Amino acid sequence: MYTDAHCHLDFETYDNLDELLADCRSAGVDRIICAGFDLESSRTAMDIAERYNGVYFTAGLHPTELSHCDIADLEGVRELCRHPKCVAVGEIGLDYHYPDTDKPLQFRFFEAQLELAHREGLPVQIHSRDSADDTLQFLKERESLLAEGFLMHCYSYSPEMCQSFLKLGAYFSFGGTSTYKKSKKPRRAIEAVPAGRLLTETDSPYLSPSSKHGIFPNTPLSIPEITLNMAELKGLECDEMSRQIRRNAERLFFKMRQ
Numbered sequence: 001m002y003t004d005a006h007c008h009l010d011f012e013t014y015d016n017l018d019e020l021l022a023d024c025r026s027a028g029v030d031r032i033i034c035a036g037f038d039l040e041s042s043r044t045a046m047d048i049a050e051r052y053n054g055v056y057f058t059a060g061l062h063p064t065e066l067s068h069c070d071i072a073d074l075e076g077v078r079e080l081c082r083h084p085k086c087v088a089v090g091e092i093g094l095d096y097h098y099p100d101t102d103k104p105l106q107f108r109f110f111e112a113q114l115e116l117a118h119r120e121g122l123p124v125q126i127h128s129r130d131s132a133d134d135t136l137q138f139l140k141e142r143e144s145l146l147a148e149g150f151l152m153h154c155y156s157y158s159p160e161m162c163q164s165f166l167k168l169g170a171y172f173s174f175g176g177t178s179t180y181k182k183s184k185k186p187r188r189a190i191e192a193v194p195a196g197r198l199l200t201e202t203d204s205p206y207l208s209p210s211s212k213h214g215i216f217p218n219t220p221l222s223i224p225e226i227t228l229n230m231a232e233l234k235g236l237e238c239d240e241m242s243r244q245i246r247r248n249a250e251r252l253f254f255k256m257r258q
């Protein structure tokens with residue numbers, strides 16, 4: 001029982017999703033969350049979740065996609081939230097990686113989507129890149145909106161900072177990057193986070209793990225390697241780690257239990 005808490009599957013990158021998802025089931029990767037990053041990709045993620053058992057989705061507007069989003073898209077996100085297989089609002093957050101970053105625009109959509117998730121009673125999947133301090137400060141000031149819980153997806157900040165996010169109730173997911181021996185930060189962060197707050201993800205089609213270095217597209221079939229690596233870092237057996245991750249996923253993304 002392996003869990004991919006965050007990936008992007010679509011019908012273009014993966015021309016045979018039937019085959020890929022059958023292979024995932026055979027490999028034991030039987031819980032997969034497809035993450036939306038704008039309204040259209042959120043609807044595609046819903047289509048895929050409707051088609052396959054064990055596949056769920058998130059709906060949300062990603063911070064670097066906002067230039068082609070409209071505040072009216074939030075109404076579309078709200079409708080998707082009520083779908084029985086929509087487990088979270090996401091991915092949402094702050095991303096200062098690109099020089100044309102419009103911070104006020106990112107703040108506005110991040111806050112609006114935190115409010116939306118809270119009103120709809122759903123947790124959120126947070127994307128945060130090159131914006132550690134602002135993300136933490138932003139969340140601290142809005143702690144009351146985080147009652148349903150949140151995932152720091154593909155966590156890339158310091159292990160020390162984990163403690164501040166943990167105080168706010170964070171879960172953390174790690175993907176292919178953590179399997180590279182030279183990736184000191186994510187590996188130390190895994191050691192720093194209690195096993196009860198850890199999740200695995202691939203962020204497919206991106207971030208292939210070390211055994212598939214440079215290969216595109218990555219797939220949820222990388223989850224066993226990511227889980228084994230996490231188990232080794234936590235000093236647990238792999239099946240114990242994967243069962244713990246499943247419990248964590250179902251606690252946070254409660255619609256997966258139904």
Ligand SMILES: [Zn+2]
Pocket residue numbers: 006007008035091203
């Ligand atoms: Zn993603």
